[in-house]
Amino acid sequence: MMEDFREVARVLNNRFVQKWKDEGKKVVGYTCSYVPDEIFYAAGILPYRVRGFGAGAMTIGDTYFGPFICSLPKCMLQLAGQGDFDFLDGAIITPGCDSMRRLDECWRKMHDDTKEHMPGFFFHFGVPHKYTEYSVKWFVDETRRLIRAAESHFNVAIKNEKLLEAIKVHNVTRELMNRFDEIRTRKDPPVAGADSLAIVLAGTAMPRDDYNRLLGDLVEEIGKSAKKLNGRKRLMLLGSANDDVDLVKIIEGERALVVADNLCFGSRFYSDLVSEEGDPVEELAKRSLAHNDCPRMYGEYRERLKKIKEKVATAGVDGVILQNIRFCDLHGSENGLFERDLEKEGIPCMRLEREYGPIVESGRMRMRIDAFLERLG
Amino acid sequence: MIVAGCDVGSLTSKAVIMRDGRILNSALIKSKAKPWESADEVMKSALEGAGVSMKEIVFCVGTGYGRDKMKFINEAVTEIACHGKGARWLLPTAMMVIDIGGQDCKAMRLDRDGRVVKFMTNDKCASGTGRFLEVMARVLGVSLEELGEMSARAQAPITLASACTVWAQADVIAHLNNRVPIEDIAAGVNNAMASRMAVLANSVGVERDVCMTGGVAKNDGVVSTLEKLLGVRIKRIRRYDPQMAGAIGAALFAHEKAGGGLR
Missing domain, CATH: 3.30.420.40 (ATPase, nucleotide binding domain)
Structure with missing residues (x-):
C-alpha cells in the first residue's frame, strides 16, 4: 500500500489516472490548494493537482517566463509543453502568487505559438487575498462561475446533493490525515517524512475513493506498527511548495526526521474540515478562503506564526527548516520573519534557498543541513 | 595523544x-x-x-x-x-568568521563556547569565491599574492558591472584593452569580491571580533575593502596559516x- 503512494508520488500519469481515463472519464488539473476539488468530484471528474516534478531541461519554461522567476510554474509549463499533461481534459490556474498567475498567460501564449498542449477547458480561477465578508461573497460568486463553466463544458450537472456528498468524502480524507498526523508526530514515529510527503502527494493525483480506502488501511496498519524511527533530530519543514520526495530524503539523511510541516503539498492539503451544514458552495468557499496557511493571504502572519509555534511544541520539533524556491517572494519574505520570531523563542531555524526541479546541489545542501544538525547537538 | x-x-x-x-x-x-x-x-x-x-x-x-x-x-x-x-x-576572541574557500564562501556567528549559532553560505554561483580571484588573476597575468597586494597601489579602482564570473572576466579584458592600469583593475576585482562577501556577512549579522579564514584571508586587498564595507576591523591571524x-x-x-x- 505504501508502494502505491510512493509510485503515485513519482509518476504524473500514474496507473490510477490511466485506469480512470480508460474508463472514459475526465481529468481536470489545478495548480493551487485554494481550488475546492470537491466540485470536480461531484461532477464525476478526477481533480488532479498539477505539479512540475520530473521537468529536466527548461527550454520551454525559460522561453515564456524568463530567468528571474520561481521555477515551479516554469517546470509546470515545461511539462505541459512537452505533452506530459496531455491526459488533462481541463486546467484551472489560480493567482496563488504572481508567478503562478503568469502560468495562465504563458500557457495560453505557448498554445498560441504551437497550437498544441492546451486542455479543452482552461479556466482562470480568481482567489482573493483577504478573508472578509465581501471577499467571501466575491469568492462564492467566483466558485459558482467555475461550477457553471465546468457544467457547460463537460455537460454535467453539479447539484448541491452531489457537492454535499463530495464534502463528506473529502472530510473523511482530512480526518484520516489528521489521524496520520498524530502517528507521524509521535515520540518514536513509524514513518519518515519522505513517506509522509508521498502519502499526501498521492491524494492529489488519484481518485478520492481509492485514496480514502488505501489511506484508511495505511493509518490502521502503521498505527499499530512496532517500527520506531528513533534517535534522530526532529525537524519541521516550512516554506515554498515541494512535491519532491527526494528533497525530504536529503534533508532527513540518516540523522533527522521531518515530523511536521506547513507546506502546500503537506499539511495544508488536509487542515480544516468543510462544514457539512448550510449551502455547500458557500461552505467550500469559506473553507478555502479561511485557509490562512499560505502567506498569499494578507494580514494573517500572526495567526500563522501561532499555528507553527503550537505545532513545534506538540510535535516536539528540535529545529525548523525554512526553505524557499529562488525568487519566491511570498515564502522568501515570510521565512525571514519566521526566522526572527522563532529564534527569539529559542526555536533553532535554518534557511535554505533552492531551485525547484532536479536536485543538482545535493552536496551543498547536505553540508548545510549537517551543519544545522550539528548546531542542534 | x-x-x-x-x-x-x-x-x-x-x-x-x-x-x-x-x-x-x-x-x-x-x-x-x-x-x-x-x-x-x-x-x-x-x-x-x-x-x-x-x-x-x-x-x-x-x-x-x-x-x-x-x-x-x-x-x-x-x-x-x-x-x-x-x-x-x-x-580566541573571534565571534564571527568569514571564510572564503575555493568554490564557496561562508559567514558564521559563534557563541561564547565557539559553537556556530548562525551561518550562511553562498548559494547562487561561484562569484565571490576563491575561484573568482583565480580566474581574474589568470586574465591579468599575475599571481594570487600579487593580485592582493595591487589594491594598495591603485589610483582609481574600476567598478565591475557584473557579479557573474564569466561576464566580469569579459569586463576585465575590456579594461586591459583600454589600457587601464593593472593595479586599478586588480583593486576593482578585490572590491567586487569583498562586496559579495559583505552581503553574506551582513545577512548573518556582523559581530566583533571578526576573523577571516580560507585562502582569500591572505589577500590584503579584499580584507581591507571588506573592513571598510562592514565598518569593523578584521583581525589579522598570526598564529597559523588561515x-x-x-x-x-x-x-x-x-x-x-x-x-x-x-x-
Missing part, C-alpha cells in the same frame, strides 16, 4: 597533525578530481613532515566536500563547524572526540 584533521576542498586539500593540542605539521595540496586521492596524498605529506605514521593517529576527523569519501577518518564533521572551531583557535582553519578545526574535534578535552 596524536590526532589529525583532513579538509578536502574543491580547490585545495589540507591536513593537520596535532599532538596534545599543538600542531606538529600541516600540508596543503591542489585537490584532485577524486577526493579520496586528495585526502590520501595530503595526509601522507602531513604525516611524513611530522615524522608520524598513520597507526599513531588516535582519531582523525574529515571535513570539506570530500569528507564522506575519506577512507581513513573516524568521523566526518561539516566544514561550517570545523571552520568555526579552527577560527576560534586561531583567534587557509588551514578547517583542517585545524577538524583536528581539534578529533582531539575532543578522542577524549583529550576541550581546546
Whole structure:
C-alpha cells in the first residue's frame, strides 16, 4: 500500500489516472490548494493537482517566463509543453502568487505559438487575498462561475446533493490525515517524512475513493506498527511548495526526521474540515478562503506564526527548516520573519534557498543541513 | 595523544597533525578530481613532515566536500563547524568568521563556547569565491599574492558591472584593452569580491571580533575593502596559516572526540 503512494508520488500519469481515463472519464488539473476539488468530484471528474516534478531541461519554461522567476510554474509549463499533461481534459490556474498567475498567460501564449498542449477547458480561477465578508461573497460568486463553466463544458450537472456528498468524502480524507498526523508526530514515529510527503502527494493525483480506502488501511496498519524511527533530530519543514520526495530524503539523511510541516503539498492539503451544514458552495468557499496557511493571504502572519509555534511544541520539533524556491517572494519574505520570531523563542531555524526541479546541489545542501544538525547537538 | 584533521576542498586539500593540542605539521595540496586521492596524498605529506605514521593517529576527523569519501577518518564533521572551531583557535576572541574557500564562501556567528549559532553560505554561483580571484588573476597575468597586494597601489579602482564570473572576466579584458592600469583593475576585482562577501556577512549579522579564514584571508586587498564595507576591523591571524582553519578545526574535534578535552 505504501508502494502505491510512493509510485503515485513519482509518476504524473500514474496507473490510477490511466485506469480512470480508460474508463472514459475526465481529468481536470489545478495548480493551487485554494481550488475546492470537491466540485470536480461531484461532477464525476478526477481533480488532479498539477505539479512540475520530473521537468529536466527548461527550454520551454525559460522561453515564456524568463530567468528571474520561481521555477515551479516554469517546470509546470515545461511539462505541459512537452505533452506530459496531455491526459488533462481541463486546467484551472489560480493567482496563488504572481508567478503562478503568469502560468495562465504563458500557457495560453505557448498554445498560441504551437497550437498544441492546451486542455479543452482552461479556466482562470480568481482567489482573493483577504478573508472578509465581501471577499467571501466575491469568492462564492467566483466558485459558482467555475461550477457553471465546468457544467457547460463537460455537460454535467453539479447539484448541491452531489457537492454535499463530495464534502463528506473529502472530510473523511482530512480526518484520516489528521489521524496520520498524530502517528507521524509521535515520540518514536513509524514513518519518515519522505513517506509522509508521498502519502499526501498521492491524494492529489488519484481518485478520492481509492485514496480514502488505501489511506484508511495505511493509518490502521502503521498505527499499530512496532517500527520506531528513533534517535534522530526532529525537524519541521516550512516554506515554498515541494512535491519532491527526494528533497525530504536529503534533508532527513540518516540523522533527522521531518515530523511536521506547513507546506502546500503537506499539511495544508488536509487542515480544516468543510462544514457539512448550510449551502455547500458557500461552505467550500469559506473553507478555502479561511485557509490562512499560505502567506498569499494578507494580514494573517500572526495567526500563522501561532499555528507553527503550537505545532513545534506538540510535535516536539528540535529545529525548523525554512526553505524557499529562488525568487519566491511570498515564502522568501515570510521565512525571514519566521526566522526572527522563532529564534527569539529559542526555536533553532535554518534557511535554505533552492531551485525547484532536479536536485543538482545535493552536496551543498547536505553540508548545510549537517551543519544545522550539528548546531542542534 | 596524536590526532589529525583532513579538509578536502574543491580547490585545495589540507591536513593537520596535532599532538596534545599543538600542531606538529600541516600540508596543503591542489585537490584532485577524486577526493579520496586528495585526502590520501595530503595526509601522507602531513604525516611524513611530522615524522608520524598513520597507526599513531588516535582519531582523525574529515571535513570539506570530500569528507564522506575519506577512507581513513573516524568521523566526518561539516566544514561550517570545523571552520568555526579552527577560527576560534586561531583567534580566541573571534565571534564571527568569514571564510572564503575555493568554490564557496561562508559567514558564521559563534557563541561564547565557539559553537556556530548562525551561518550562511553562498548559494547562487561561484562569484565571490576563491575561484573568482583565480580566474581574474589568470586574465591579468599575475599571481594570487600579487593580485592582493595591487589594491594598495591603485589610483582609481574600476567598478565591475557584473557579479557573474564569466561576464566580469569579459569586463576585465575590456579594461586591459583600454589600457587601464593593472593595479586599478586588480583593486576593482578585490572590491567586487569583498562586496559579495559583505552581503553574506551582513545577512548573518556582523559581530566583533571578526576573523577571516580560507585562502582569500591572505589577500590584503579584499580584507581591507571588506573592513571598510562592514565598518569593523578584521583581525589579522598570526598564529597559523588561515587557509588551514578547517583542517585545524577538524583536528581539534578529533582531539575532543578522542577524549583529550576541550581546546
